[in-house]
Amino acid sequence: xxxxxxxxxxxxxxxxxxxxxxxxxxxxxxxxxxxxxxxxxxxxxxxxxxxxxxxxxxxxxxxxxxxxxxxxxxxxxxxxxxxxxxxxxxxxxxxxxxxxxxxxxxxxxxxxxxxxxxxxxxxxxxxxxxxxxxxxxxxxxxxxxxxxxxxxxxxxxxxxxxxxxxxxxxxxxxxxxxxxxxxxxxxxxxxxxxxxxxxxxxxxxxxxxxxxxxxxxxxxxxxxxxxxxxxxxxxxxxxxxxxxxxxxxxxxxxxxxxxxxxxxxxxxxxxxxxxxxxxxxxxxxxxxxxxxxxxxxxxxxxxxxxxxxx
Numbered sequence: 670x671x672x673x674x675x676x677x678x679x680x681x682x683x684x685x686x687x688x689x690x691x692x693x694x695x696x697x698x699x700x701x702x703x704x705x706x707x708x709x710x711x712x713x714x715x716x717x718x719x720x721x722x723x724x725x726x727x728x729x730x731x732x733x734x735x736x737x738x739x740x741x742x743x744x745x746x747x748x749x750x751x752x753x754x755x756x757x758x759x760x761x762x763x764x765x766x767x768x769x770x771x772x773x774x775x776x777x778x779x780x781x782x783x784x785x786x787x788x789x790x791x792x793x794x795x796x797x798x799x800x801x802x803x804x805x806x807x808x809x810x811x812x813x814x815x816x817x818x819x820x821x822x823x824x825x826x827x828x829x830x831x832x833x834x835x836x837x838x839x840x841x842x843x844x845x846x847x848x849x850x851x852x853x854x855x856x857x858x859x860x861x862x863x864x865x866x867x868x869x870x871x872x873x874x875x876x877x878x879x880x881x882x883x884x885x886x887x888x889x890x891x892x893x894x895x896x897x898x899x900x901x902x903x904x905x906x907x908x909x910x911x912x913x914x915x916x917x918x919x920x921x922x923x924x925x926x927x928x929x930x931x932x933x934x935x936x937x938x939x940x941x942x943x944x945x946x947x948x949x950x951x952x953x954x955x956x957x958x959x960x961x962x963x964x965x966x967x968x969x970x971x972x973x974x975x976x977x978x979x
Contacts, residue, residue: 675811677930681923682814683875684894688902688922689825689915690868691895696914697829698861699841700748703759703892705869707766708740710888712870714770717779717883726787730874737870738863740766745859770885779883786878821868822915828864829911837861869895893946898922900953925949 687709694702712733719729740762747758771777791813828834839847840857848854869891877883902921908914925946932945 674927674930677926678923679811679814679879680876681926682811682818682919683872683879684898684926685818685919685922686821686872686875687869687891687895688898688918689821690865690872691892692899692915692918693825693837693861693865693868695896695899697838697841698858698865700755700858700862701759702741702744702862702865703756704740704744704762704766704862704866705759705892705895706888706890707763707770708737708866708869708888709873709891710770710883710885711740711766711773712737712873713877713883713887714773714779714873714885715870716874717781717877718773718775720781720784720786720878721779726785726790726878730787730871730878733870733874734867737873738867740870741862741864741866742859744866745855745862748862749855749858767885774883774885777885780881781878781883782881786881787875788878818919822919825915826912833857833860890943890946893943893950894925897946897950897953898925900950901925904953904957 687705691702691705694700715736716726716729716733719732720726724732744755744758744762747753747761748755751758753761788810791810829838836847836852836857837860839852840854840861844854847857873883873888873891877887898921899918900921901924902917902919903914904921905924906913906917906920908917928949929942929945932942933939937945
């Protein structure tokens with residue numbers, strides 16, 4: 670397989686963690702959270718700084734999850750306790766995180782090329798590439814990514830079926846109803862935003878280690894990428910159950926990265942990537958609606974035709 674496409678699959682798996690985080694707020698809590706752009710870079714900054722300071726990459730990634738949770742919780746407190754609009758609360762946190770990320774890193778870019786990361790450990794494992802028919806379909810690193818993200822997916826599936834997870838789902842579906850059962854929706858919203866941004870920060874930490882550097886601007890546009898992955902995944906693979914939709918979100922992230930890679934190979938300018946992303950989201954949102962409209966018209970015509978014959 671083309672090296673660019675294999676790289677796209679690997680990146681799709683990494684961004685799949687981001688997509689799972691966005692799914693928790695966008696679909697489960699029904700909250701548009703723009704904290705994502707800041708917490709993604711926060712995860713990368715924290716992991717890079719700790720690795721450079723000599724910490725184990727696993728500890729650095731865990732620390733990225735914790736600070737991501739704190740960022741999400743802050744947005745949740747602003748929204749629920751401060752009565753700030755959810756969209757504005759996310760924007761305020763995102764803006765604040767830009768300066769915080771610079772403080773953590775000490776400069777705009779931190780290279781990790783000579784440091785031990787999760788992926789240098791992966792290479793040391795010596796996992797062979799998946800070769801079928803003389804074609805390399807997956808690298809050893811990609812297979813490790815698949816195992817890691819599937820474990821995260823199963824943990825999220827399990828969590829969303831616990832009492833707290835059901836409370837989160839009910840908070841997004843019908844907050845008035847779940848409040849009538851004595852559930853504090855402020856707490857569930859804060860927890861949901863914290864978990865979401867914790868996952869986003871882990872994605873940022875993994876990406877920083879994968880690409881060999883952390884940059885203060887690496888989070889710009891991540892919310893759009895996350896939404897594109899969620900929407901494309903739901904359209905292509907369905908959302909009939911939690912197990913299926915979380916798998917679809919990961920698949921949507923991979924498809925999105927493959928579409929981007931194919932667009933670049935076709936000769937599109939890299940500066941047009943944001944436009945491509947916007948077009949992908951527009952198509953994914955409008956095509957199902959248009960298709961439903963066509964099917965309804967066909968059904969009405971069929972019914973009318975049957976009644977006329979009668």
